[in-house]
Amino acid sequence: MSKTIIDKLWDSHVVxxxxxxxxxxxxxxxxxxxxxxxxxxxxxREKNRTVRRPDLCFATMDHNIPTIDRFNIKDETSRLQVExxxxxxxxxxxxxxxxxxxxxxxxxxxxxxxxxxxxxxxxVCGDSHTSTHGxxxxxxxxxxxxxxxxxxxxxxxxxxxPKQMKVNIEGDLGFGVTAKDVILWFIAKFGxxxxxxxxxxxxxxxxxxxxxxxxxxxxNMSIEAGAKASVIAPDETTFEYIQGxxxxxxxxxxxxxxxxxxxxxxxxxxxxxxxxxxxxSEIEPMVTWGTTPSMCLPVSGVIPVKDPxxxxxxxxxxxxxLTYMGFNGNERIEEISxxxxxxxxxxxxxxxxxIEASKVVExxxxxxxxxxxxxPGSQAVKREAETLGLHxxxxxxxxxxxxxxxxxxxxMNDDIVPEGERCASTSNRNFAGRQGKGARTHLVSPxxxxxxxxxxxxxxxxxxxxxxxxxVNRYAGV
Amino acid sequence: MPGFKSHSGSAAVLxxxxxxxxxxxxKQFLKKIDKAGYGEFLFYDWRYLSDGGENPAFDLNKKEAxxxxxxxxxxxxxxxSSREHAPWALKDYGFQVIIAESFxxxxxxxxxxxxxxxxxxxxxxxxxxxxxxxEKVIQNLxxxxxxxxxxxxxxxxxxxxxxxxxKKMLLNGWDxxxxxxxxxxxxxxxxxxxxxx
Ligand code: SF4
Numbered sequence: 001m002s003k004t005i006i007d008k009l010w011d012s013h014v015v016x017x018x019x020x021x022x023x024x025x026x027x028x029x030x031x032x033x034x035x036x037x038x039x040x041x042x043x044x045r046e047k048n049r050t051v052r053r054p055d056l057c058f059a060t061m062d063h064n065i066p067t068i069d070r071f072n073i074k075d076e077t078s079r080l081q082v083e084x085x086x087x088x089x090x091x092x093x094x095x096x097x098x099x100x101x102x103x104x105x106x107x108x109x110x111x112x113x114x115x116x117x118x119x120x121x122x123x124v125c126g127d128s129h130t131s132t133h134g135x136x137x138x139x140x141x142x143x144x145x146x147x148x149x150x151x152x153x154x155x156x157x158x159x160x161x162p163k164q165m166k167v168n169i170e171g172d173l174g175f176g177v178t179a180k181d182v183i184l185w186f187i188a189k190f191g192x193x194x195x196x197x198x199x200x201x202x203x204x205x206x207x208x209x210x211x212x213x214x215x216x217x218x219x220n221m222s223i224e225a226g227a228k229a230s231v232i233a234p235d236e237t238t239f240e241y242i243q244g245x246x247x248x249x250x251x252x253x254x255x256x257x258x259x260x261x262x263x264x265x266x267x268x269x270x271x272x273x274x275x276x277x278x279x280x281s282e283i284e285p286m287v288t289w290g291t292t293p294s295m296c297l298p299v300s301g302v303i304p305v306k307d308p309x310x311x312x313x314x315x316x317x318x319x320x321x322l323t324y325m326g327f328n329g330n331e332r333i334e335e336i337s338x339x340x341x342x343x344x345x346x347x348x349x350x351x352x353x354x355i356e357a358s359k360v361v362e363x364x365x366x367x368x369x370x371x372x373x374x375x376p377g378s379q380a381v382k383r384e385a386e387t388l389g390l391h392x393x394x395x396x397x398x399x400x401x402x403x404x405x406x407x408x409x410x411x412m413n414d415d416i417v418p419e420g421e422r423c424a425s426t427s428n429r430n431f432a433g434r435q436g437k438g439a440r441t442h443l444v445s446p447x448x449x450x451x452x453x454x455x456x457x458x459x460x461x462x463x464x465x466x467x468x469x470x471x472v473n474r475y476a477g478v
Numbered sequence: 479m480p481g482f483k484s485h486s487g488s489a490a491v492l493x494x495x496x497x498x499x500x501x502x503x504x505k506q507f508l509k510k511i512d513k514a515g516y517g518e519f520l521f522y523d524w525r526y527l528s529d530g531g532e533n534p535a536f537d538l539n540k541k542e543a544x545x546x547x548x549x550x551x552x553x554x555x556x557x558x559s560s561r562e563h564a565p566w567a568l569k570d571y572g573f574q575v576i577i578a579e580s581f582x583x584x585x586x587x588x589x590x591x592x593x594x595x596x597x598x599x600x601x602x603x604x605x606x607x608x609x610x611x612x613e614k615v616i617q618n619l620x621x622x623x624x625x626x627x628x629x630x631x632x633x634x635x636x637x638x639x640x641x642x643x644x645k646k647m648l649l650n651g652w653d654x655x656x657x658x659x660x661x662x663x664x665x666x667x668x669x670x671x672x673x674x675x
Contacts, residue, residue, distance in 0.1 A: 015668045016661055021643045024661060026668050036561065038511035049655070064509070077509035084511050128560040128584060142584055145562035146591035146654075154658045156665060160641065162583075192496060193554045196580060226554065228583050260673070292496055313552065317495060410505050410559075431500040431558060433523050 002267035005233050006164050006199050009139040009264070013122045015156055022158040028121040030151050031107050032059035032094065034085040035412070036126030040149035041088040052155045054093040058116055061085055061098055062106045063412045065405035067375050070099055078412065092152075103246075105378020105404045108132040108346035112216065113380055115245025119234035119261035124151055129346050129428065131223045135215035136242075137234035137264050139199075142223065162228050163198040163273040166266075169206040171280040176462040178356070179214035180348060180426070180445035182206070182278075183221040184286035188296035190276065195227030198273070201266060202232050206280040212241040213352040220347045221428050224293040233265040287333050287458050288430045288443040290321035295430075297333055299448070299460045305329030324432050325440050326420065333458050336442070340423035341372035341453040342435075343446050344402075345409035348426035349377030353446040354385050358393045360450035360464055366398035367456030373400040373415070375407040399453070411436050424452035479593045481651035483624055485574050487547035489616040490538055491608070497551055498558035499585065503567045516563055517570030542615040550604060550616065551578040556585025565592045575621050577628065579604065590644050591654065595623055603628075603636045623649060 003011070016024035037059075044051070051057065064078040073079040082099070089096035097103040103110060108129050111117040119137035124130060126148040133140035147157055169182065187194075200222050207215065215232050222230035239258045242248045249257045284298035297303070303322070306315050306329065322329055343349070343357055354374065366372045374394050376382040382404055385391055391401045408415040409427040411434070417423045419438030426449050430441040444452065451461040507519040524536045532539045538546075549568065555578040556564060565588045568576065575595045589596040599607075607630050608616050618631040623645060628636045647654060 015664050022641075024658065024664075026665070026672065035508050039513050039562070042512065047655075075509070081509050081511060126560060126562075128558065142560040144560055144565075144584055144588035144591065146588065150655055150658065153655045154661075154665065155669075156658060156661075158643070158654070158658070192557065193580065193582075196554065197583060226557065226582065292498075313493065313495065316493070320494075410500075412505050412508065429498075429500070429558060431498050433504055434500050437504075437523060 002269035002271070004164055004266040004270040004272060005137060005201055005231055005264050006139070007270070009120065009122070009231070010161055012120070013139070022160040024156050025122060025159050027124050027151050027155055027157060028056060029111070029116055029123045030057045030155075031111055031123065031125035031130070032057055032085075032148070033063060033107050033125070033127065034061045034081045035063045036145050037088065037148055038081060038084045039145050040126070040152055041092070043149040044092075044152055049153045051092040051094065051152045056155060057094045057152070058111070059085060059089050059094050059096040060104055060107050060110055062104075063406045063410065065099065065403070066413050067402035067405050067407045067415060070403045070405075074414075102379050105380065106346045106349065106406055108216075108220065109350060109377030109381065112136065112212070113245065113378060115242055115248030118242065118248065118257070119238060119264055124157065128223045129220050131227065131229050132216050132220040132346060134219040134222070134229050134231040135212060136238055137231055137261065139229060139231065141229040165195060165198040165200045165227070165274045165276065166272040167200050167202050167276045167278065169202065169204040169278040169280055171206060173206060173280050173283060176285055176447065176460075177283050178445040178447065179210060179217040181283055181286045182280070183218050183224070184288065184293065184296050184443060185283045186278065187221070187225050187293045188286065190225065192224060192292050192294045193226040195222060195225040198227055200225070200227045200230040201272070202230060203266075204278070207232055208235065210237075211352060212237060213350045216350070217347055221293070224428060234261045285445065285448050285461055287448065288441070289325060289327065289333065289336075291324055291430055291432045292321075293428070293430060293443060295321055296443070299333050299458060301333050303327050303329055303331045303333070334460065335457065336422065337369070337457040338424045338442065338452050339370060339421040340417050341366075341370055341449050342375070342408040342423055342425040342427065343373070343449050344375030344377070344407050345425075345427035346377065346406075347428045348446045349375060349381065351381050351384050353426065354381070354390050355388070357446040357450040358390045360447050360461060361397045361399070361454065362393050364397055364454045366453045369456050370453050371400075372398065372453040373402055373408065375402045375415075376404050378404045408435055410434060411439075417441070424449045424458065479651040479653070482574075482593055482595055482648045484620065484622040485547065485595070486618065486620045487574070488545065489548035489550050489577070489607070489619050490543040490546035491550045491614050491616065492537055493552065495552035496554045496557055499556055499561050499564040500558055502556065502564040503561065508561060508563050513566050515570065516567035517572070520567040520571045537614050540614060545572070546615060547572055548575040548577065548619055548621065549573045550607070551576065553579045555581050557582040560584045560588070562588045562592070565589045565594050569594055577604065577607075590648060593648065593651065595621065595648065597621065597628065597638045599628065599636055599638055606634060607636065
């Protein structure tokens with residue numbers, strides 16, 4: 001029978017398959033960070049259990065880490081969380097890339113760059129953006145803390161097989177349009193629960209043409225479309241990226257792995273529960289204006305006013321979003337001024353993101369009313385960027401150049417947007433209060449964020465630079 | 479965990495869609511390393527004013543809503559971050575059942591694992607649960623997991639679907655890890671035979 005890539009990944013990890021039960025799936029890689037793991041380790045200790053396969057676990061700290069003086073965590077509870085992870089990893093024999101490590105970084109940035117994230121694997125993490133790793137043709141999804149404990153103890157999870165959705169994107173993206181715009185456009189068009197209960201396979205010529213880093217941006221935000229996970233079939237681009245990575249298979253093993261990975265692609269006749277076709281040429285640079293990622297418009301757009309025809313509840317939600325964001329409705333996106341710019345997060349903090357943004361910034365100055373920061377996704381990204389001199393470009397323009405971590409994506413450290421102020425952010429969630437109480441977040445691509453930093457308001461990045469300088473970068477990654 | 483068979487109580491209605499886990503429990507409360515004591519921070523930004531006092535306009539702060547043990551919400555409840563602090567906070571506050579049009583996947587699982595019963599009902603059924611659509615508190619709801627229904631005080635009965643496996647786990651209050659550890663032989667066999675990348 002024809003199988004999708006999702007079927008193949010699923011079926012090859014089933015440990016127990018019995019009627020009236022979810023399947024028991026084997027987990028190949030368990031990524032761990034400081035926020036969602038302490039209660040899981042405590043649970044193990046309470047019941048006198050051990051970690052079944054510490055060799056398949058890998059930990060880092062990212063959410064709480066200061067990005068200026070990284071060794072000086074002032075908040076006591078943050079420090080306790082970081083120390084607790086250190087203690088837990090030591091006690092249970094789990095490899096940890098802590099503050100001192102050259103490999104430290106956001107969990108979804110370092111998994112791929114270390115070659116831990118590989119096609120064909122099942123990957124979980126107590127973090128919803130685990131969907132990122134699907135870009136490699138892995139079955140990767142976020143879990144809660146009880147499930148973290150379950151995986152630690154058993155290296156498995158009980159899972160009902162989700163529905164399957166194919167999102168086929170064909171054609172060339174327009175000038176200045178990025179993978180971030182593709183996923184924002186998708187969510188704007190189909191809503192934040194189009195993927196609920198499903199795993200998405202992204203396919204089509206647009207996706208095939210994407211670098212691994214662009215694929216990661218796409219898969220990263222599939223959770224914002226409600227999907228449990230998303231996958232992209234591995235191909236030459238994938239293999240090229242993986243080759244030579246620290247923990248990737250080498251030599252003969254690598255060749256054999258590539259052969260096996262090539263077979264993961266969906267069979268031509270394979271059936272999906274739903275198929276969505278997208279024409280890439282329709283997509284424009286996008287900006288969110290509200291408090292869910294679906295409240296999003298092309299940069300040329302105008303913020304909606306309450307629609308008298310909509311049902312009460314929708315009207316109320318729209319009104320709530322407008323009020324929170326400080327809009328009356330009818331404002332043009334390009335009129336909105338910003339006070340903060342954040343280039344970072346597991347969505348857009350990889351080397352290619354920084355390269356693209358630096359091209360917009362080079363030789364210009366950040367608007368005097370704007371505080372702009374760049375937070376590389378990992379120490380490795382930071383080093384690579386510095387080797388290329390990107391930090392100097394950003395610093396010369398008036399950006400702050402920080403240490404790696406989650407930072408302003410969720411403001412668990414000191415990087416917070418003050419109440420009532422606006423931030424052009426390359427992160428993934430514009431929920432009320434996400435970047436700070438009363439903070440107003442606008443999600444954009446790295447080049448759109450860079451353009452906003454220079455102008456002090458949203459501006460169509462396509463008007464900032466001549467065409468040749470903005471050719472989409474196909475950099476294969478760190 | 480004690481088993482969950484049925485529950486009766488009053489329900490507070492939160493008339494909103496897409497309530498995300500950042501709203502249920504904001505990130506500044508995620509720094510603790512235990513599972514207890516999150517209830518006072520539930521819906522923090524909605525529940526309290528900037529001076530720390532209770533926001534009288536928030537539905538859960540209304541006098542009639544105090545003591546509610548069932549929460550009724552709209553579409554896509556619990557979307558966003560995977561933080562299990564969200565169900566910990568809901569449970570600590572006193573909610574044992576959440577009725578919504580739909581739930582985000584991870585949140586749904588997190589509820590079940592903490593002995594909170596998440597029930598999906600259609601928008602019409604949710605409307606009908608109330609005497610009138612503006613009612614913010616529904617008195618005397620009965621929720622029966624064994625028979626899979628919700629009944630209101632008029633005796634109207636609304637059936638819901640529930641996964642048979644999770645139903646059994648919740649009814650019995652079983653510890654899932656113990657159940658899985660009984661599969662040790664199969665897990666070992668899988669490990670021995672699997673191809674490692
Ligand atoms: S960067 Fe943001 S979304 Fe990504 S793991 Fe960190 S907090 Fe979560």
